[in-house]
Each structure stands twice: as structure tokens, then as C-alpha cells.
Amino acid sequence: MAAPDALKREAPDSLMLTGFWYRALPSEKVRGSALQKAMLLEIPLVIGRDRNGKAFALRDACPHRGMPLSCGRFDGEQVECSYHGWKFEAASGQCRLIPSLTAEQNLKIDRIYAGSFACEERDSFIWVFIPDPGPAGAGFTRRDDPQNPAPQVPTFSEKFKTAYLSSAMPSTVDHGIIGLMDPAHGPFVHQAWWWRSQHSIHEKRKHFEPIPNGFRMSAHTPSSNSAPYKLLRLYADADSITTTIDFVLPNLRLETIRAGKYWFSSLTTVTPITRDQCRIDVVACWNIFRFVPFGPSLLKFVFAKFVEQDRRTMELQSEGLKHNPHLMLIDDADRPAKWYFGLKAAHLEAKRTGEEMKHPMGGPVTLKWRS
Numbered sequence: 001m002a003a004p005d006a007l008k009r010e011a012p013d014s015l016m017l018t019g020f021w022y023r024a025l026p027s028e029k030v031r032g033s034a035l036q037k038a039m040l041l042e043i044p045l046v047i048g049r050d051r052n053g054k055a056f057a058l059r060d061a062c063p064h065r066g067m068p069l070s071c072g073r074f075d076g077e078q079v080e081c082s083y084h085g086w087k088f089e090a091a092s093g094q095c096r097l098i099p100s101l102t103a104e105q106n107l108k109i110d111r112i113y114a115g116s117f118a119c120e121e122r123d124s125f126i127w128v129f130i131p132d133p134g135p136a137g138a139g140f141t142r143r144d145d146p147q148n149p150a151p152q153v154p155t156f157s158e159k160f161k162t163a164y165l166s167s168a169m170p171s172t173v174d175h176g177i178i179g180l181m182d183p184a185h186g187p188f189v190h191q192a193w194w195w196r197s198q199h200s201i202h203e204k205r206k207h208f209e210p211i212p213n214g215f216r217m218s219a220h221t222p223s224s225n226s227a228p229y230k231l232l233r234l235y236a237d238a239d240s241i242t243t244t245i246d247f248v249l250p251n252l253r254l255e256t257i258r259a260g261k262y263w264f265s266s267l268t269t270v271t272p273i274t275r276d277q278c279r280i281d282v283v284a285c286w287n288i289f290r291f292v293p294f295g296p297s298l299l300k301f302v303f304a305k306f307v308e309q310d311r312r313t314m315e316l317q318s319e320g321l322k323h324n325p326h327l328m329l330i331d332d333a334d335r336p337a338k339w340y341f342g343l344k345a346a347h348l349e350a351k352r353t354g355e356e357m358k359h360p361m362g363g364p365v366t367l368k369w370r371s
């Protein structure tokens with residue numbers, strides 16, 4: 001067996017990937033003409049909605065002298081800075097008014113911009129695109145728009161239910177992500193009488209394959225003996241249950257379970273807020289048990305319990321990480337974590353060279369572990 005790989009501490013600037021969409025705030029937190037603060041990748045943001053309800057995101061610092069724009073006034077179209085009253089178009093950040101200018105001072109104010117970010121609303125969240133850091137001279141540049149739309153939870157029927165959950169984690173985005181894809185902590189962290197105990201540990205084999213920017217675990221369960229699966233198969237009247245879990249850079253975990261005409265899917269993201277804080281957001285959609293009245297609340301309860309166990313674990317782990325201990329990743333249970341670091345490194349390398357990204361996986365792999 002190969003020696004365990006040391007988990008290298010990444011350079012701080014490679015810790016958080018730019019050039020991607022990130023979940024900024026739950027949609028319901030941004031209402032009317034109120035301005036909300038948010039933080040993504042250590043960038044302070046002010047988020048609001050224009051008169052038509054369309055969300056926008058600006059850097060929460062006036063390009064004049066840095067006053068947070070969230071302290072200003074918003075009329076549904078323009079944000080007015082509370083320091084000297086400069087006004088900016090909410091959607092584009094373009095400057096519209098500098099009250100101190102006299103009639104003969106012809107500063108071209110429409111060439112001044114407050115930092116502005118592309119913004120889209122999907123599945124109960126406002127997503128913000130964090131571009132690669134641009135050339136200096138910010139304050140005079142209009143933003144570039146992203147090439148891809150924000151990610152979305154896949155759905156497979158017209159009617160379905162949906163719920164979301166958020167939890168702030170006191171850990172770097174990397175520890176948040178590898179914690180999310182780690183199969184070996186289940187029996188120790190997620191114990192519950194109705195779920196499993198340490199004694200239920202058994203050997204597992206899972207199939208993985210490379211996908212663009214990530215990897216997929218796929219499972220086809222024609223005859224699983226576990227109680228929830230048996231129940232589901234019976235209920236769905238399906239021959240088999242197919243589960244796929246994708247991880248895609250920078251921070252997306254997509255899970256889809258399909259059984260006949262029934263399905264469940266979720267999109268979990270681990271969002272870097274600052275260098276040592278992240279937030280886990282789970283959005284789930286399903287048409288299984290749609291007619292059970294307590295379906296969403298029960299599911300939310302189970303999810304919340306899991307996420308809280310992870311949060312508590314990371315809180316304790318952050319104590320241990322404070323003083324830079326030596327860490328390691330072992331095969332096979334930590335192989336997905338190694339792929340994650342490999343993907344990140346390959347992505348950054350491809351960006352640096354302009355060449356196509358070299359995927360860290362050579363092809364499909366079967367991993368074995370006990371959990």
C-alpha cells in the first residue's frame with residue numbers, strides 16, 4: 001500500500017477559486033428595497049433587488065472613498081452612498097451622479113463604476129459570479145459577464161417539493177469540501193438510533209469515474225437489503241434504484257436518486273466566505289413522498305441533524321488545526337479528497353498555461369473502504 005500523502009497547506013491565494021458562481025444568500029433574505037450584506041471569498045458585497053425584483057450585487061465599498069454602500073439609500077434603481085451622495089446604477093454599478101460637481105466641471109462620471117457582480121437566482125438562492133481578479137484600475141471598468149449560467153438542482157418532473165438548509169462552518173473551504181466527500185466519518189459522527197451505529201461498519205465498494213471538472217460516483221442497487229432502500233423500491237414499484245453523486249469544481253456536490261418515476265436530487269455547496277470560514281448550503285428537490293404532509297419538514301429535520309453533526313465536528317477540528325499540525329490522506333477512503341486537490345491544482349495550472357485541464361483521474365476506479 002502506498003504511503004499516506006501529506007495534506008499540504010495550500011498557498012492562501014489558491015485556497016479560494018475565482019471565475020465561478022457561488023451561492024451568496026437565500027432568496028428570502030433579500031426583500032423589498034432593503035440592502036443586505038454578504039461576504040464571498042473575502043469580498044464584501046451588498047445585495048438587493050431592483051423595482052422589478054431582480055437581484056443585484058455590488059462590492060460593498062464606494063469607489064470614491066470606500067464607504068460601505070450598504071449604509072446608503074436605495075430607491076429601487078440607484079444606490080446612493082451615504083458619505084458624499086454619489087449615485088450608482090444598481091444593476092451595472094455605473095456612476096450616475098456626483099453631487100459636488102459644478103456645472104463647468106466635466107468629469108465623465110459614466111466612466112466610473114462601483115464594483116458590480118453578475119447575479120442570478122436559482123433554487124431559493126441568489127448566486128453571484130466571482131470573476132478572476134481583473135487588471136488594476138478598478139473603479140473605471142465595467143464588469144465582464146460570465147460564460148456559463150449559475151448551477152441548478154436537476155429536476156425530473158413538473159411537480160416536486162423543495163427545501164433548503166444553511167450552516168456556517170468554522171473551517172477553510174478545503175476542509176469543508178473534503179469533510180463533505182469523506183465516507184469514513186459516517187459511523188462516528190452521524191450516529192443516531194434510527195440511522196446507524198459504529199457496529200454497522202462494513203466493507204463498501206464504490207465506482208468512480210472522471211467527469212469534466214470533477215468525478216462521479218454511481219451506484220445501481222437492484223437488490224439492496226437495507227431497510228430504507230427496500231421500502232423505497234416497494235413504494236416506487238421500481239426494479240432498481242440508481243444513485244449518482246457528482247463532485248464538480250469549485251464546490252458542487254450533486255446527488256440524484258431515481259427509482260421508477262420517483263426521484264430525489266440535491267445540490268450542496270461549500271462556499272468560501274473568508275479564508276477560515278465557509279458555509280454549507282443544501283437545496284433538495286424531490287417527488288418521493290410528495291403526498292405525505294410532513295415530508296419536507298421531516299426531511300429538513302433529518303438533514304439539519306446531519307449538517308449540525310458536521311458543523312460541530314468542524315468546530316472541534318478547527319481547534320486542532322489552529323497550530324498547523326501535520327496531516328495525511330490515506331487510501332482508499334481519502335482518495336476523493338486527493339482527487340479534489342488534484343482537480344484544483346490542475347484547474348489552476350490550466351489557467352496559468354492556457355492549456356486544456358489535465359484531469360487527475362486516468363479513468364474509472366473502484367474504491368473500497370469500511371464505513
Ligand code: FES
Nearest residue numbers: 062064065081084
Ligand atoms: S465615499 Fe462614497 S461618495 Fe464618497
Ligand SMILES: [Fe+2]
Nearest residue numbers: 179180189310
Ligand atoms: Fe458528514
